Amino acid sequence: MANLLIRLTSTPYGTSDAADGLDFAIGATNYGHHVTLLFEGNGLWQLIHQSPPDKGVKNHSKRLKSLTFFDIDACYYSEQDRLSLGITQDKLSPVVSKAEQGDITSLINNSDHVVTF
């Protein structure tokens, strides 16, 4: 079993990175790996409440809420990036916990592999 750190750095619907990143994360836990998610940069916009997307587009907010059913419970956001983007903490999804820069360094050091979407 490997510990994977998956960095999500893209907006929820601007590219396919957010959706593909979640597919990748869920695939990893389905096949016996441990996953930690880290939302950085524009990835923090995935954590804000959004209107439902158009038909035919997967609802990213709903998918984030269901991560625990796939044994993905270790979810963090970069506090530094939250401050840079001017997002207040109360706007963020409750599935994530704060990570300071030192915490992020620890997450990376404690991971076997790091992947970015």
Added chain:
Amino acid sequence: MEKTPRYWGVFVSMSAYSILVTSSPYDQAGSASAVRFCQHLLEEGHTLSQVFFYQQGIYNAFSTMAPPNDERNRFEEWKALHDACGTPLRVCITAGEKRGLVLSTDANQPELAHPFEQTGLGEFFTALHDSHRLVQF
């Protein structure tokens, strides 16, 4: 926002590597870097366990790509790598089909050609259990 590197690899003697390619062959530099990295891995004596093509990376598997004569043919580069060491070149079936890469004998359709294989994330993650390092391009 400063872009952080997408790979976090260190060369360790005689390690088994899995490579994740999410870069398209010509729109981004990642796939060229991936080929060079794999070549150096083999020269250094490491094991290339697998190369998995995901997202736009699946475009590396298009046998119908036709770059100008003075540019490298990425499909042929990956093929040469496979011929040298037998490394599985795995193309995500979902990402491929979404983008029109099919198993087809119709000459007008982009076709998944040998040595690329159409597989899923499952095969990739199963093989990852036996890899020391995962590097993404």
